[in-house]
Amino acid sequence: MPVVQAVAVVPVTPDVAFAVSQTTGAVRYRWDPFVREQHLLDGAARPAKGVRTFTRSRHGLTMVSEYVSYNPPTNVGMHMVRGPWFFEMMGGGWRFAPAEQPGHTVATWRYNFRTRPALLRPIADRIGVWLLGRDIRRRIEGFARGCQDPAVLAAVGTPANP
Structure with a gap:
C-alpha cells in the first residue's frame, strides 16, 4: 500500500501545532492550500474520535472522513468513509513531537491509500x-507558515512570538 509523508519543524510547542492543525x-x-471547504458533520461541535468531516479539495x-484517533497534542488519524471513485481506501495521520530545539515541534503528516481498479x-x-x-x-509548508501567522496563532489562543 503506498504511503506519502512530509515532515516539518515548526517554531511552536506540540499543543499549539496540534491546535493549528485542527483549525x-x-x-x-x-x-x-489543499482545503477549499471543510466542516464537521452530524452536528458535531468539535473534532473527536468517531466524528465525521466533509472536505472539498482545491481539485x-x-x-x-472519520476521525479514528484524536489525541491532543500528539496525534490525529482519519480514514475515508466516502470519496473519489479511484480510492479504494485512504487514511492519514498527523503526529506532533517535541523537537530538539525547545519550543519547537516536529510535525509529521502521512497518508496511505489504495487505488482502484486493481488492474x-x-x-x-x-x-x-x-x-x-x-x-x-504543499500542505505541510502551509501549515508551517500558519504556525508563524499571527492571525492563526491568535485564533488558537497563542500570541505570535516576538
Whole structure:
C-alpha cells in the first residue's frame, strides 16, 4: 500500500501545532492550500474520535472522513468513509513531537491509500504517490507558515512570538 509523508519543524510547542492543525473555517483556509471547504458533520461541535468531516479539495474533489484517533497534542488519524471513485481506501495521520530545539515541534503528516481498479493499480499508485506527495508537501509548508501567522496563532489562543 503506498504511503506519502512530509515532515516539518515548526517554531511552536506540540499543543499549539496540534491546535493549528485542527483549525476550521477562515482560519484553516488561511494556511491550508489543499482545503477549499471543510466542516464537521452530524452536528458535531468539535473534532473527536468517531466524528465525521466533509472536505472539498482545491481539485474540486470531495471526501467524507472519520476521525479514528484524536489525541491532543500528539496525534490525529482519519480514514475515508466516502470519496473519489479511484480510492479504494485512504487514511492519514498527523503526529506532533517535541523537537530538539525547545519550543519547537516536529510535525509529521502521512497518508496511505489504495487505488482502484486493481488492474490499473500499478500505474494509478504511482500517479497517486506523485500527486498526493506534492499535495502533502504543499500542505505541510502551509501549515508551517500558519504556525508563524499571527492571525492563526491568535485564533488558537497563542500570541505570535516576538
